[in-house]
Amino acid sequence: MRPHYNGRILLSCYCFLLISFSLYAQQKQPVDYVNPFIGTGAVNGSLSGNNFPGATSPFGMVQLSPDTRAEPGWSTASGYDYNDDKIYGFSHTHLSGTGAAELFDILVMPFNGELYTGKQPVSSFSHTDERARPGYYQVRLKDYGVNAELTTTTRTGFHQYTYAAGSDRNLVIDLMHSADKGSWSFRITQAQIRVVDAYTIEGYRIVSSWAKLRKVYFYARFSQPVIKTVLTDGGHVKNATNVVNGTGVKAYLQFKNDTQPLLVKIGLSPVSITNAKANLQAENPGWNFETIKQAAMQNWNKELQKITVTGTEQQQQIFYTALYHTFIQPNTLSDVNGQFMAANFTTQQLPAGKTHYSTFSLWDTYRAVHPLYTLVQRSRTADFVNSLLAQYEVYGYLPIWQLWGQDNYCMIGNHAIPVITDAVLKNIPGINKEKAYQAVKQSSLQSHLNAPFDVWEKYGYMPENIQTQSVSITLEMAYDDWCLAQLAKHLHKNEDYRYFLKRSQFYKNIFNPATNFFQAKDDKGNWLPDFDPFQYGANGGNPFTEGNAWQYFWYVPQNIKGLIEMVGGDKTFTAKLDSFFTIDKQSDHINNNASGFIGQYAHGNEPSHHVAYLYSYAGMPAKTQYYTAKIMRELYTTTSAGYAGNEDCGQMSAWYVLSALGFYPVNPANGVYIFGSPLFAQATIQLEGQKKFIIKTKKQSDKDIYIQSVTLNGKPYLYNYIQHSTIEKGGELVFTMGPMPDANWGRDVLARPME
The missing domain is CATH 3.30.2080.10 (GH92 mannosidase domain)
Incomplete structure (x- = not known):
């Protein structure tokens, strides 16, 4: 004998659940109201705020955000201008709303095509393909067909790059990227990139600009092995080496074709590479981008609820x-x-x-x-x-x-x-x-x-x-x-x-x-x-x-x-x-x-x-x-x-x-x-x-x-x-x-x- 169900009761239960879910969905948290694009670009010649839209954690060491200029200057002190239509990469340190440009350390940029041409990878983008929330930033790089997602912990940056199927999966790590090199008597005193193994690179740079002799150390890990590496200094390729020293240091990396996103996590330190590695191991030991992203937003919500x-x-x-x-x-x-x-x-x-x-x-x-x-x-x-x-x-x-x-x-x-x-x-x-x-x-x-x-x-x-x-x-x-x-x-x-x-x-x-x-x-x-x-x-x-x-x-x-x-x-x-x-x-x-x-x-x-x-x-x-x-x-x-x-x-x-x-x-x-x-x-x-x-x-x-x-x-x-x-x-x-x-x-x- 088949059970007898009352259709009205089922409909009432369904409606109740639907209404309850709808009310829950409408209960916004403070973090849901934050719009990181506020103050990122002038309109009709106004001042805007000079803010950046990228990912950061409360009072964090890392501010992982896109730079829309090759060398950000006074008018783009945070590295980003909402009126721009190109992205040169994602650097790990930024100032929020200042009148002077500085930081922009350890730029990372995904791209495809030939691994090294001597030209700086750059891509157009549209605001329709861009999102930002506290602790999270996403944009589609139109020229490369790459969906870029960023999140952070206090001392680390976490990148997730989804490349178009069948395309080359390249990445550049740029230690030469900076503010306008004609301002503040800017100079890179020394920089280094060292290939540790197929999954790891590390390095540092010492920079003098608005602040003198800033030492920034990094330790980077990849979710997939690097299959080809080109190290350069000032545009000169350094062959048959796993380390490059100089003042214009970059690493061009190629990864095998894969359907999975490429994950990159980078720890920073002002003290040493050893500490940068320890920061990464302590704050982001795994490979779950969504977990780190949600933790960042929860940390923000905790602070904003004050x-x-x-x-x-x-x-x-x-x-x-x-x-x-x-x-x-x-x-x-x-x-x-x-x-x-x-x-x-x-x-x-x-x-x-x-x-x-x-x-x-x-x-x-x-x-x-x-x-x-x-x-x-x-x-x-x-x-x-x-x-x-x-x-x-x-x-x-x-x-x-x-x-x-x-x-x-x-x-x-x-x-x-x-x-x-x-x-x-x-x-x-x-x-x-x-x-x-x-x-x-x-x-x-x-x-x-x-x-x-x-x-x-x-x-x-x-x-x-x-x-x-x-x-x-x-x-x-x-x-x-x-x-x-x-x-x-x-x-x-x-x-x-x-x-x-x-x-x-x-x-x-x-x-x-x-x-x-x-x-x-x-x-x-x-x-x-x-x-x-x-x-x-x-x-x-x-x-x-x-x-x-x-x-x-x-x-x-x-x-x-x-x-x-x-x-x-x-x-x-x-x-x-x-x-x-x-x-x-x-x-x-x-x-x-x-x-x-x-x-x-x-x-x-x-x-x-x-x-x-x-x-x-x-x-x-x-x-x-x-x-x-x-x-x-x-x-x-x-x-x-x-x-x-x-x-x-x-x-x-x-x-x-x-x-x-x-x-x-x-x-x-x-x-x-x-x-x-x-x-x-x-x-x-x-x-x-x-x-x-x-x-x-x-x-x-x-x-x-x-x-x-x-x-x-x-x-x-x-x-x-x-x-x-x-x-x-x-x-x-x-x-x-x-x-x-x-x-x-x-x-x-x-x-x-x-x-």
Whole structure:
């Protein structure tokens, strides 16, 4: 007898399962919203971000990404431009959003045809055949019929190449590929490729460019044996040898025809080939590409879940991509055994469980990136600080801009100081406070490039005829001195506190009350003639750094109240801010980093980043809310030109992340966040110890941008700022918004930000 089935029950079960699966499929994770193509290519002459779309792991040593130029230059500092249509290969190290091109180490390119012709393999590609997610990148190389897939672990790159059936299966490993060899006095000092066996090659290169004497070692394994090898140096074939040394070293490899994809895995190390091999064996011992790919995406999802938000698809794409960009660097520079290359080129050993990092774009990242890390990357923050201190121990002073363990001295100020001060004052565990203090103090007394402290002490400002970029350096060093003074106070070093607090007032010595601007003086105390507040400086030969007098006027984050008094009070200060955001006049020579304009405000570069929040100090928080909402909605998009300027190792992104949450650190080292205009209906910050800080926004919309009231843990909250110490306790902050400014909220003197 056949069983009797009820068709309706079966249909109902089927529908239930279908609906359940559909709902599950719709439950996106944070990693699903990230679009690595945001900020990878300009549109209509805009700046884009200078980001790369390739695979990397959180804070990883390896950034495995396509290079769309034979020698990437300033306009393609990440190696990739979304507007290009050719790929020259996939190199293992890249910078994220910087204004200068560097790295591009160990290029790999699959191709077919004759194994060696003397020409560089290159292929066209289309964005329709290209995909990217955190930890994964894929593209079809049209000229060779090769589908290329990339993924990473922290210290290794993993390639999967699927060749067209019946085609030659060739590969080039190129140690000559680099940034434009005409920039930064570039040179390859030495390189080597050694064939170990049919499945293995190893080597290194030593490069001097933006960073000096970078040593990059690699160890590569193939899933299939090499059947033919051509080794070259500078285009000259080296016959009958398994090793080639030189400055233009490449290996052309041929594999047997096979239906299976060719897998290539490469470990990197700054220390040795032995360590590169150990990194590969520890992090990727097998040959399962999908497993490594999924692990990379899971690692990213774990990091991105540290802040979760509820918003529109576009808002979440921008937010999670921004958060993703903040977690790309600083980059791991220690091997699995804890060894790393110190700034004096010696091999140092870390304690177990610690990581050494590099890629510190401090002039950019001290402003918002590092304060963000103190919220959601506390354990890494200790390693970041200890990595900065490691340079001081062997080099004599803290980093200015550190890359691959070497200081390139790019930019001005001593902005490791606010990073360290902020971490110590927030009681980040794992930092030796006394050691940190000595490093900060000595780095503020010993003269070095762009920081002649003997001049600083003698004149109480930087004379332009002695030290160029004098106004910007005076303002920024005064802030660094304030940070040092606070650290001294925290450690009860009262004499030092008074000494450095006095130096932090040196900015007053270059304020000209006749023009209401900070201006350059010579060493006789005379104002430089022909002052033009619209005239831009670049990185030398002008009193201002990548900005003008309008943009640098607001840079006294340690004493905004004093700045307000200096210009005549709240009304005068607010009127000057109004002019700043509305005057459209531009100099004939705008600095290349100036972009994202709202009047004189230039969101595309860092000196402007805190300015919209200054209205709150003068009792006009509604204008802070107006401009922060405007910047978030107009200057961040989901396109390849998604940023208003260079992303700068996470700073452009961190501004958005914090501002979208509803607050921003005008002074990056005092633990105070100024309220702006929160973007999301709900945001949750995952804190240590299973605590959460939840931010809810009632009446959240593109029109409801003005705060009407705030509650903290159910009680009225009357201030227009919140302290870090309050957030780290956990709790719930609720904003009620409206389409018009509230006449009273946040304007009272007692409600204004503390300093």
